[in-house]
Amino acid sequence: MMVNCCGLLTAYKEQVPLKSVVVELEVRDHVATVVSTLNYENKEDKPLEAVFVFPLPGDAAVCHFSATIGKTQVVAEVKEKQKARDEYDDALSSGQRAFLLEESEQSPDVFSLSVGSLPPGESASIRLEYVTELAVQADDGLRFCLPAVLNPRYQPQDSEGPSVQVTSVPASLVPYSLSFSARVSSPRPVSKVESNCPLDTLQYLNTEQTQATVKLAAGHKFDRDVELLIYYKDAHQPSAVVEAGQTSAKPGTLMGDPVVMLSLYPEFPQAVMSSASCGEFVFLLDRSGSMGCPTNNSKQQETRIGSARDTLLLLLKSLPMGCYFNIYSFGSSYEHIFPNSVEYNQKTMVKALKKVKEMKADLGGTELLKPLKHIYSQPCIQSQPRQLFVFTDGEVGNTKEVIDLVKSNSGSHRCFSFGIGEGASSALINGLAKEGGGHAQFITGTDRMQPKVMQSLRFALQPSVADISVTWDLPKGVSVTVLSPPITAVFQGQRSLIYGQLTGQSSEAAEGCVTVKYSLAGHPSQNQLHFSLKPAEDNGLTVHRLAARTLIRSLEMEERERRGEQDGGVKKKVVELSVQSGVSSAFTAFIAVNKGNGEAIQGPLVRRNVPTPDISMRVSTEPQQPPRDPFLQLISVQKASGCWVLDPALAAAMGKTSEEVESPKPASVNQEVWATILALIWLHGFKMDAREEWELLAMKAVSWLRAQNAACVAECVEAGNALLGCKVQKEALGL
Known part of the structure; x- marks a missing residue:
């Protein structure tokens, strides 16, 4: 129990100078400008240096940084990084106030802000502006995400360089407030704006509905990323x-x-778009400890690893016969199910699913580089284009190295990436897909992972x-x-x-x-x-x-x-471009020094790291698995060829006894044809809301049925509808 003695405290009973964060977002079509104002206050009796480490979208361009202390405003300049650091240190040692903003060496989506020499009782307001492109989601929405969380970075054992230390506190104790408003304008009407956090009603500013504003409802606890999805009418116009x-x-x-x-x-x-029926599909699944966390804050049963296991089940059932596949999982070390990719058939599918079922979040940290190197060292299979699917909930300390590796292998494969849960690094997830010529998806809040993953599988099955x-x-x-x-x-x-x-x-x-x-x-x-x-x-x-x-x-x-080759020419070009455009880079930093009235600030500096919310609250044991969903039960008994067999497991998934399922079968029909038609009727009758999850495996079942040239399909559909209490037309099944 914490005793609230004076002002705001961290779990370590240190006072926190960050008071509030105000964010204003301006979206023009698919480009966003974000202005964040961070308000600090030194409530201690000695001067403070506060270090605030925070995430930004991985592809954001930071283009303005200024600070106001009392009544004085200082606008920062972009300078070469070492020069900026030296200037900052000189300013502090001569008793001047200074501010330094720099990008992390390892990952372009982490910034650290040093607020130097804040005198006792003084307030400082810091204004930070960045621009970013908004990614298009599977349903044509544009996604903006304001990250609230910086999950602890996992530094690989053998990597160099200090990692930024971040203290995390439970979200309920985050000592600062957030207000967030957005203004959206586009040549096309704004049809809706949705969020994972409660919003006030969308206000249109003109009759054409091409301009609108929206605010985050009051009282938002910074307990999750704020995700905004913006939808335009006819979004796909070049x-x-x-x-x-x-x-x-x-x-x-x-x-x-x-x-x-x-x-x-x-x-x-x-x-040209009929799906390809070949490919080498390599699935790479994060099994670090944090994958044992709940998928979201509201539904405690489902864990990230549990959701990933269900997703792998759907993926394995949806693969085309004759393709190749393998499944890797990683944490501090990595494992694979087969030494090399194997041909997809009933035997290999069953073996893989048995292994998937046993997967737990028990492999420690997040070492992504080693399994990737191993996958790329395997020779590609003739006329089976390689498609890599990476599932992770975290951050790696060596993001740039990982992305460079994917880029150097981009000629021989496509990489599809999935960021699971709050705090997955956007620099990592977007970078993998961008350099690997694939597609990135983020699964947060109450999103189900399955529809997003199946969308990417459809992309992977498109001819390249x-x-x-x-x-x-x-x-x-x-x-x-x-x-x-x-x-x-x-x-x-x-x-x-x-x-x-x-x-x-x-x-x-x-x-x-x-x-x-x-x-x-x-x-x-x-x-x-x-x-x-x-x-x-x-x-x-x-x-x-x-x-x-x-x-x-x-x-x-x-x-x-x-x-x-140390010619330094490229680095020099980056520094020049960064200084000229005022946009941050890995080799520059923003520096602001307030020369003030020349009076030095008295007293030794105390350094404080400002906590960021830790919403994962690391879970070590997996919660009890909820009872198996009948939908997943039905899918799990489908064969690799696409058909179902008439057995007790199929009957149970449909809520019937074996006897009830067997007796209405028309006499001349074989059992597998009858079972497959029943399963298709059940999916169309009871699971239309999840259609995008089972569409590919249903297409496979229909192809299998056509190949059987079975008589009396119409009779089977009629008998199946009667048994299950459905009204599904034969045409709707694609037969």
Whole structure:
């Protein structure tokens, strides 16, 4: 029991200077600008240095940092990292107030903010601004996430460098409040905004409903990430935004020239989209201790590992016959079910499922690099494209190394990633999918993992797109420098963003055109977008900053690849670009020093680490498994070929006795055909809400039935409906 003696205390009875956090979000189409204000107060009788470590989206571009102490405001500048640190230390030792904001060496989604020399009784307000692209979800929603949590990073045993120490306190004791508001505008109407936290009603600002505001309901406890999903009508329109350069910057530089941002949504012809029936599917599952935690705060029974086991069951039942697969699991060490990927059939499927059933969250930390290296060391299988699925709830201390490894193997596989639960690192999850040419999904709050994973399996079964090229057609005198890395993956309905710097002069009415060509399963295809070169009105410099961030991230990766050759040229380029655009990078930091009135602040500095909420409350023992869901029970007895067998387990899943299920079978029909039709009727009759979870395995069952050329299908459907009390039409089953 904590005694609340004076002000706010951490679990260690130290006072915490962070009082409140105010976040204002501005979303324009699919780009967000976020302004956070952190208010500190030193309630101690000696000067304080507070260190606050906090997460930001992995691909955020931090572009403004300022501090107000009393009545004085100091705006930070971006400087080379060591220079900034030296300046900060000098300022503190000479008794001046200083602030330093820097990105973690290991992962681009963790920042640490040092608030130096805050005199007793003084308040400081820190304003931080960043821009980020919003990812498109499986249901076309755009996802913005304000991370509340920084789970302790897991540092691999042999890694170097100090890891930032974060004290965690239970969410109920988080000593600061949060207020959060968003303003959304788009050329298309905003149809709805949803969140995992209670929101006030959406307020439209105009009759076209293209502008709206929404607020987080009062009293939000910072006990989870705040996730916002924004839906537009007709979201999948390709679009282009041209943004004017900064008037004070030199023409010919990135900030001085106009920049165009293209968002493309390729549509593929239906004929080519019939699912592939081959591939090597490698599933990599996190079994670190935290996977034993509940999936969310409300439903205590289901654990993350339990949900992952159910998901693997659905995946294994949905794979096409004739493909190859393997399952790895990892923690501090890793295990695999088969020494190499094996052909998918009844025998290998049963063996894998038996092993999956026994999997527990008992492998310690989160060492992702070693199993990945092992997987990549296995030779690829001729004409079976490799598809890697990574499931993790955590953070790794060596995010950049892991992502670099995936990138260097991107020519031979696609990587699909799943962040499970609060606090999964967005830099890790998005980075794996981006560099591995796959798709990233986040499973938080009360989301079920299964529909999101099956969506990614559908992507993985799409034929892969080859020979992607982008060509520009611009008026005479205008040229483009593409700032984005080349597009390596294109999926049906998934967005690709391209940034380009436009140099030269054109008339007001001029138009540009961009063409994306690719080949899909051997068929050449193309999409085209015409756009006006006239800059959009008042966009701030959001697009320029995102373009600079894209270029900075590519250069940082190049620098890591060339670490052997120390010419320092790439690093120098990053520092120049970061300073010029005011966007953070791995090699720079924001530094603000308040020279003040020259009076030194008296007394030795006391350092305080500000706690961040720990909402996982590490669970060591797994809660009791809830009784098996009849849906999963039914799925678990399906055969690899897609059919079901008439046995007591199938009857029990449908809530019947063996006798009840066997007697209505038409005499001329074999038992497997009857059992398979019954299972399909049960799914269509009772589980339509979960259709996306069983659609692929039902398609497999229908293919199996067609191959049997069975007579009296209509009679079976009629008898099955009568038995189960359903009204499912034969056509609805696809028969």
